[in-house]
Amino acid sequence: MMGKPANRDGERRQGMRTGETMSVKRGSMWGVRAGLAAGMLAVVPFAHAQAVEPAAEDAAAPGAPEADAMQLDTIVVTARKREEDQTRVPLAMTTIPGDVLAQRRLDTIADLATQVPNLQIVTTTRTIYLRGVGGGGLHVGFDTRASVHVDGVYVGAPPASDSLLLDLDRVEVLRGPQGTLFGQNSTSGTLNLVTRAPDAVRHAEFVTGFGNKDGREVAASVNLPLAGDTLMLRVSGSGLWRDGFTRNETIGGQSDDVDQAGGRLRLRWIPRPGLTLDLAADQSREATRNVAGEPLTSTFGNAPPEAPRQFVLSNDTPEHDVNSNAGVSGTVQLDAGGGRFTSISAWRRAERDQLADLDRSSSDFTSYDYRDDYNYLSQELRFTSAPGRLQYLAGLYFLDAQGDSLRLATAGPDIVGGPPPFSSIVPGDAITTRPDVESRSIAGFGSLDYALTERLTLNAGLRVTQARKKAKFDQTGESFVAIRAATLSGFHDDFDETSVDPAVGLQFFAGDDDMLYARIARGSKAGGYNVEVLVAPRPGPERFDEETVLNYELGWKSAFFERRLRADLVLFYADYRDYQVLQTVQEGNIRYPGLTNAGRVQTWGPELSLDARPLRGLTLGLTLAWLHAEYESFKDAAGIGVDFSGNRTEYAPRFNGSASARYERGVAWASGNRMFVDAVLSGRTRSFAEASNESAFEIDAHTLLNAQVGLIERSDRWQIGLWAENLLDEKYEQTRSLGTFGTLSGLHGTPRTYGLQVRYAW
Numbered sequence: 229m230m231g232k233p234a235n236r237d238g239e240r241r242q243g244m245r246t247g248e249t250m251s252v253k254r255g256s257m258w259g260v261r262a263g264l265a266a267g268m269l270a271v272v273p274f275a276h277a278q279a280v281e282p283a284a285e286d287a288a289a290p291g292a293p294e295a296d297a298m299q300l301d302t303i304v305v306t307a308r309k310r311e312e313d314q315t316r317v318p319l320a321m322t323t324i325p326g327d328v329l330a331q332r333r334l335d336t337i338a339d340l341a342t343q344v345p346n347l348q349i350v351t352t353t354r355t356i357y358l359r360g361v362g363g364g365g366l367h368v369g370f371d372t373r374a375s376v377h378v379d380g381v382y383v384g385a386p387p388a389s390d391s392l393l394l395d396l397d398r399v400e401v402l403r404g405p406q407g408t409l410f411g412q413n414s415t416s417g418t419l420n421l422v423t424r425a426p427d428a429v430r431h432a433e434f435v436t437g438f439g440n441k442d443g444r445e446v447a448a449s450v451n452l453p454l455a456g457d458t459l460m461l462r463v464s465g466s467g468l469w470r471d472g473f474t475r476n477e478t479i480g481g482q483s484d485d486v487d488q489a490g491g492r493l494r495l496r497w498i499p500r501p502g503l504t505l506d507l508a509a510d511q512s513r514e515a516t517r518n519v520a521g522e523p524l525t526s527t528f529g530n531a532p533p534e535a536p537r538q539f540v541l542s543n544d545t546p547e548h549d550v551n552s553n554a555g556v557s558g559t560v561q562l563d564a565g566g567g568r569f570t571s572i573s574a575w576r577r578a579e580r581d582q583l584a585d586l587d588r589s590s591s592d593f594t595s596y597d598y599r600d601d602y603n604y605l606s607q608e609l610r611f612t613s614a615p616g617r618l619q620y621l622a623g624l625y626f627l628d629a630q631g632d633s634l635r636l637a638t639a640g641p642d643i644v645g646g647p648p649p650f651s652s653i654v655p656g657d658a659i660t661t662r663p664d665v666e667s668r669s670i671a672g673f674g675s676l677d678y679a680l681t682e683r684l685t686l687n688a689g690l691r692v693t694q695a696r697k698k699a700k701f702d703q704t705g706e707s708f709v710a711i712r713a714a715t716l717s718g719f720h721d722d723f724d725e726t727s728v729d730p731a732v733g734l735q736f737f738a739g740d741d742d743m744l745y746a747r748i749a750r751g752s753k754a755g756g757y758n759v760e761v762l763v764a765p766r767p768g769p770e771r772f773d774e775e776t777v778l779n780y781e782l783g784w785k786s787a788f789f790e791r792r793l794r795a796d797l798v799l800f801y802a803d804y805r806d807y808q809v810l811q812t813v814q815e816g817n818i819r820y821p822g823l824t825n826a827g828r829v830q831t832w833g834p835e836l837s838l839d840a841r842p843l844r845g846l847t848l849g850l851t852l853a854w855l856h857a858e859y860e861s862f863k864d865a866a867g868i869g870v871d872f873s874g875n876r877t878e879y880a881p882r883f884n885g886s887a888s889a890r891y892e893r894g895v896a897w898a899s900g901n902r903m904f905v906d907a908v909l910s911g912r913t914r915s916f917a918e919a920s921n922e923s924a925f926e927i928d929a930h931t932l933l934n935a936q937v938g939l940i941e942r943s944d945r946w947q948i949g950l951w952a953e954n955l956l957d958e959k960y961e962q963t964r965s966l967g968t969f970g971t972l973s974g975l976h977g978t979p980r981t982y983g984l985q986v987r988y989a990w
Contacts, residue, residue, distance in 0.1 A: 336393065340401065403835070411625035432448070477540060488513070518549075636659070659704070686732075699769055
């Protein structure tokens with residue numbers, strides 16, 4: 229993860245990218261606010277996402293008021309396609325600036341969950357869960373609920389998304405439907421990744437470090453003005469490697485290793501004022517060798533596993549999970565007509581090759597090879613008006629998404645020794661499944677803000693999407709008929725859908741540091757095809773219906789004590805209809821996965837974020853969330869007569885939160901350089917990995933502590949620090965799953981890791 233380059237003059241970059249400070253007047257309502265603020269300041273032990281200013285005695289500019297150095301930095305976001313103070317944006321969102329990403333070593337998408345309420349990532353499938361909804365797994369027929377965008381480009385499938393957290397200016401996490409703001413629709417939320425743009429100053433940064441388990445990291449970024457402030461180039465790259473903690477007693481070696489590398493190039497040309505052209509390209513690759521985790525039972529679920537110890541495997545198959553991701557994009561921004569016209573043209577590709585040992589033992593029953601290939605071609609045209617009493621955004625979006633897959637389940641020689649009906653399968657035979665799903669959509673989207681009075685603003689938006697989906701499917705594997713695997717050749721089908729998703733809200737400034745807002749938004753997610761392994765007597769892949777959600781939010785954002793304390797409170801309620809879910813049906817001792825529609829899911833609860841700077845150099849904060857997320861109606865869930873109504877949704881802990889604190893102070897013994905201490909505490913209560921809510925799929929509550937200590941040169945030229953993640957060596961599971969044969973597996977979280985990191989900028 230790249231941090232920001234050092235400034236030769238020792239000046240600190242403020243929260244706004246332009247270097248300006250947005251005017252913030254002092255509000256009213258002090259009778260209510262003062263009492264509430266005092267209580268908040270007394271209990272806040274955590275740090276929420278914001279840039280952290282230095283604590284040295286000369287941190288403030290000469291002559292600057294003391295209060296300015298004590299204020300929290302303004303966080304500027306562009307989620308609504310214009311630069312705004314986050315505290316004045318009527319959306320439920322959390323922003324993590326690039327400085328904080330670097331300071332807290334937030335190197336992966338999963339790391340973001342330690343900073344964002346109601347965010348959880350399932351690492352085995354890279355699935356994003358927001359407010360208790362996510363799902364889909366390894367399925368080319370499933371569109372993600374939470375979209376990921378990089379500089380306005382929709383990323384698409386989860387593979388290799390971790391490497392996208394490279395050289396970022398900030399990450400904006402928006403919760404709730406966001407189809408009126410972004411080209412690609414979303415129902416649960418959006419992760420908006422904004423990379424650092426090239427500028428006219430020559431600078432560079434280099435990061436290196438090492439840790440336990442032969443951990444190594446290296447990262448670099450270079451900014452080059454090729455022709456003054458007209459043509460500028462920024463190049464960045466990173467690599468992260470570490471040995472695994474899980475030992476394979478059958479074939480030797482370690483499994484849960486880390487092998488990750490990526491790079492990004494961004495070229496900016498400004499031929500004249502008001503016209504900017506950006507060309508960007510990125511490529512990354514990630515690989516590991518532990519796919520499903522350690523077995524918790526024997527192959528057929530009726531006895532303890534061969535290796536009943538944590539971080540020990542007995543698989544005979546050399547598993548691997550290799551993900552790659554690449555893309556190019558061209559962006560044109562033209563100031564014209566009292567606003568800004570933007571065009572974003574992009575192509576992206578993601579590939580995944582995963583080999584898994586289905587029986588999770590030293591016997592060679594069956595291995596399963598997933599090979600997925602995703603291609604995305606997109607074009608967005610957008611106009612953003614100038615700020616004013618009436619300001620608006622209008623856009624058109626086209627997406628051509630192609631998902632091709634090869635699923636190969638191969639029977640080994642030991643399959644004949646298995647129980648019926650598996651013993652009837654011929655060794656060496658295979659089920660070969662080839663699903664291809666193509667989706668083309670065109671959408672018009674827009675939003676507007678109209679100031680009804682000086683303090684009251686109407687927010688409205690609309691999205692209309694026309695989508696067509698096509699599916700092709702072939703499957704062979706004659707001897708697997710014993711376990712009801714079907715044979716099908718030449719299946720193809722298509723359908724069209726149209727969705728209309730409005731949004732409306734009100735934004736009220738009770739005081740200039742007090743904003744209240746209410747928002748209702750509809751979101752939709754296109755239907756598709758269940759293209760998992762086909763089982764008899766199904767004649768072919770079945771369609772599942774469009775999913776819709778109606779989301780209600782009440783929010784309050786405020787600042788106290790000369791902006792030394794900031795609060796963000798959201799109450800939300802979301803009602804999902806025809807909720808799409810990947811569910812496994814159990815028939816005898818055989819399990820079949822498939823996509824279907826649950827009747828109804830409801831999620832609701834409060835989300836709270838606090839930031840505080842009680843002392844110079846000390847930044848505290850808190851994020852807390854309580855979550856109700858249940859299937860209100862889910863009949864015939866895992867077979868006829870099986871009812872999951874009233875069960876919690878997957879990966880939806882009732883409570884989750886994070887805590888952190890950072891303190892920087894100039895110390896005399898270090899020649900005035902700054903010493904820093906940084907700690908992050910995150911935790912969540914128990915959850916379930918499957919909708920059945922059976923105890924076998926329960927994931928225990930856990931709390932993780934990450935910490936750092938180090939020294940920063942007073943002009944930010946260099947930094948050295950010691951770090952530890954999972955400092956208390958908490959033993960916990962990330963996920964649990966049940967395989968085709970009935971093998972229960974659990975993937976444990978990473979034990980304690982630690983190391984040293986050095987940064988140098990010039």
